[in-house]
Amino acid sequence: MTAPAIGEARRRNQPLRVPIVILVAVLIITAVTICAVLGERIAPDSPFVQRLGVGDTLPSPAHIAGTDLLGRDVLSRVIYGARTALVGPVVVAAGAFAIATLLGLLSGYLGGLVDSVITRWVDFMLALPAPLVAIVVVGVMGGGYWTAVLVLVVLFIAPDTRIVRSAVLEQRPRPYIDAARSLGISKRRILFVHILPNIAPIILAYAVLDFGFALVNLAGLSFLGLGVEPGTPDWGRMLFENRNILFSNPVALLLPAGMIILTAVSMNLIGDWLLERFAK
Amino acid sequence: MTGSSLMVVVMRRIAVAIPLLLVISFGVFALVHIAPGDPVRSLLGARTSDPVTLAAIRARYHLDDPLLVQYGKWLSQVIRGDLGVSIQGNQAVTSIIAGRLGVTAFLSLMSTILVLGLGILLGAVAAFRHGTWLDRLVVAFGVFGVSAPTFVTGIFLLYVFGVMLHWFPIFGPGSGFLDRAWHLTLPAIALAISVMAIVVKITRAAMIEELSRDYVMFARARGLSSRRILFAYVLRNSLIPVITAAGLIVVGIVAGAIYVEVTFSLPGLGALTIDAILKRDIPMIQGTTLLFAAFVVLTNLLVDVIYALIDPRIRFCRVAS
Numbered sequence: 001m002t003a004p005a006i007g008e009a010r011r012r013n014q015p016l017r018v019p020i021v022i023l024v025a026v027l028i029i030t031a032v033t034i035c036a037v038l039g040e041r042i043a044p045d046s047p048f049v050q051r052l053g054v055g056d057t058l059p060s061p062a063h064i065a066g067t068d069l070l071g072r073d074v075l076s077r078v079i080y081g082a083r084t085a086l087v088g089p090v091v092v093a094a095g096a097f098a099i100a101t102l103l104g105l106l107s108g109y110l111g112g113l114v115d116s117v118i119t120r121w122v123d124f125m126l127a128l129p130a131p132l133v134a135i136v137v138v139g140v141m142g143g144g145y146w147t148a149v150l151v152l153v154v155l156f157i158a159p160d161t162r163i164v165r166s167a168v169l170e171q172r173p174r175p176y177i178d179a180a181r182s183l184g185i186s187k188r189r190i191l192f193v194h195i196l197p198n199i200a201p202i203i204l205a206y207a208v209l210d211f212g213f214a215l216v217n218l219a220g221l222s223f224l225g226l227g228v229e230p231g232t233p234d235w236g237r238m239l240f241e242n243r244n245i246l247f248s249n250p251v252a253l254l255l256p257a258g259m260i261i262l263t264a265v266s267m268n269l270i271g272d273w274l275l276e277r278f279a280k
Numbered sequence: 281m282t283g284s285s286l287m288v289v290v291m292r293r294i295a296v297a298i299p300l301l302l303v304i305s306f307g308v309f310a311l312v313h314i315a316p317g318d319p320v321r322s323l324l325g326a327r328t329s330d331p332v333t334l335a336a337i338r339a340r341y342h343l344d345d346p347l348l349v350q351y352g353k354w355l356s357q358v359i360r361g362d363l364g365v366s367i368q369g370n371q372a373v374t375s376i377i378a379g380r381l382g383v384t385a386f387l388s389l390m391s392t393i394l395v396l397g398l399g400i401l402l403g404a405v406a407a408f409r410h411g412t413w414l415d416r417l418v419v420a421f422g423v424f425g426v427s428a429p430t431f432v433t434g435i436f437l438l439y440v441f442g443v444m445l446h447w448f449p450i451f452g453p454g455s456g457f458l459d460r461a462w463h464l465t466l467p468a469i470a471l472a473i474s475v476m477a478i479v480v481k482i483t484r485a486a487m488i489e490e491l492s493r494d495y496v497m498f499a500r501a502r503g504l505s506s507r508r509i510l511f512a513y514v515l516r517n518s519l520i521p522v523i524t525a526a527g528l529i530v531v532g533i534v535a536g537a538i539y540v541e542v543t544f545s546l547p548g549l550g551a552l553t554i555d556a557i558l559k560r561d562i563p564m565i566q567g568t569t570l571l572f573a574a575f576v577v578l579t580n581l582l583v584d585v586i587y588a589l590i591d592p593r594i595r596f597c598r599v600a601s
Contacts, residue, residue: 124300127300127577127580129531129534129573129576130531131531131532131535132531132534132538132573135535135538135553135554136311136557136569137314139554139557139558140315140562141314141315141316142316212427216427216429219429219432220429220431220539223431223539224538224542224554226557239435243543246435247443250443253435254435254436254439257432257435257436260428260429260432261428261432264427264428264429265423265424265427265428268426268427
């Protein structure tokens with residue numbers, strides 16, 4: 001393992017070179033974030049005002065992306081939709097990794113009974129068909145955006161715990177841990193002050209990947225009619241509500257669909273790159 | 281020795297699958313109690329709530345018994361093939377499921393063939409042409425496929441090939457084998473893309489590693505043709521990791537089928553499940569969920585056994601440990 005270490009050191013000393021694709025992905029995520037924060041300022045129209053007499057129309061100078069069945073401005077709805085597209089996935093990624101980090105640190109460092117209980121539980125959770133569980137449990141509980149977020153947090157904990165645990169196992173045999181132990185440093189301090197900063201890049205990279213999966217899953221549940229409340233401007237919900245106007249205004253479907261793909265692809269590219277660059 | 285060690289592997293896998301199935305069935309049973317409100321009301325549906333009907337429902341679902349006794353009685357009914365009555369049409373859940381199974385089975389089979397055939401081919405080609413533009417194209421497709429959900433690719437396919445080009449029908453499951461295959465082509469592709477991305481990724485990675493092994497260089501030095509090295513040795517060895525991903529593939533297909541059936545308005549089990557969820561038809565939800573989950577667990581069991589059969593390392597390793 002000495003050769004990669006030298007390579008690693010050399011690589012770390014080089015100035016950070018970010019590929020164009022990653023820059024574009026970061027730009028896209030920035031743009032979506034701006035839409036989420038400054039929705040009111042940017043949107044050309046209210047996403048809620050209905051014009052039942054107008055109905056669904058093709059793009060025109062007045063409505064750049066046209067209107068939906070209830071005459072609402074599609075572009076404004078897509079811009080406002082950035083909110084539910086970002087907030088939920090951030091909560092899922094952060095929430096799942098907060099719990100998974102704790103479980104993974106304990107399981108990987110302490111070993112013994114704690115480790116075998118946590119590992120068994122992770123194995124069991126991973127044997128469940130998670131996407132199916134998400135649909136059925138969220139649906140039976142009556143749906144709703146935050147119900148969906150909560151169920152996804154629970155389902156994401158197990159795979160995330162496995163990731164943190166194996167990262168901890170990789171740190172454990174290293175000399176600095178032995179040094180810390182021989183100095184009599186407490187277990188808690190070793191876990192949170194010494195190991196945690198070393199595995200933080202891995203956690204960050206996988207959290208970004210979690211964001212992408214959570215975005216797709218939340219949009220999917222809203223598409224099935226189980227996520228956000230009816231009327232909420234949300235990309236998945238727009239696909240559900242506008243299913244029947246594919247002929248009269250396809251933009252009302254293709255725009256939110258494109259935004260889901262763009263955001264998810266961007267997050268996955270960034271996550272993969274972080275993993276490649278900092279976590280290996 | 282080989283026969284008995286294989287038996288040990290099979291028995292061990294069954295010993296894991298049975299508790300898993302029991303826990304899943306308990307979860308499915310508990311759905312009645314997870315649903316907000318009184319279970320009797322959930323099971324009543326749109327029927328009039330006279331005391332006689334309410335008492336009949338309490339008796340039918342043993343709601344006055346302790347929870348575990350309820351579960352035991354429910355499970356014994358399920359094992360005998362009685363999944364209860366749908367609250368919508370007062371029809372047996374099993375007969376409704378039987379009527380919808382065909383479309384879902386056809387769709388899943390079609391996309392599984394696409395996933396394995398095209399996925400392994402693309403992965404192999406990318407690995408063989410490692411570092412070229414073709415490889416990069418396949419990798420890009422992989423990233424896209426993993427990120428783009430089934431319902432989104434489905435809508436794009438529907439628009440381009442159904443609405444713009446009129447190559448494929450945009451509605452209905454079709455009748456007869458060829459007509460059905462034609463109707464289900466776009467749904468099967470939409471379903472296949474995201475799952476295929478996983479297969480492409482795994483095949484490519486496994487194959488790149490396999491191509492760099494000493495035996496490949498030795499075979500080249502001995503003058504064996506590239507085609508023979510690729511198909512007879514490298515591909516065969518690279519497929520083992522794909523088999524381990526079978527669990528992901530099955531779950532991807534089953535969950536994806538739900539989204540695809542809703543996107544393309546197909547009358548299959550997935551659409552039936554969503555319909556039942558939106559109408560709070562608990563017995564129906566229990567029926568389809570149990571079927572999907574059992575299918576996933578049993579397929580995984582079967583794959584594990586096949587895995588032990590093809591790769592001798594697995595059965596000797598496990599038995600030795």
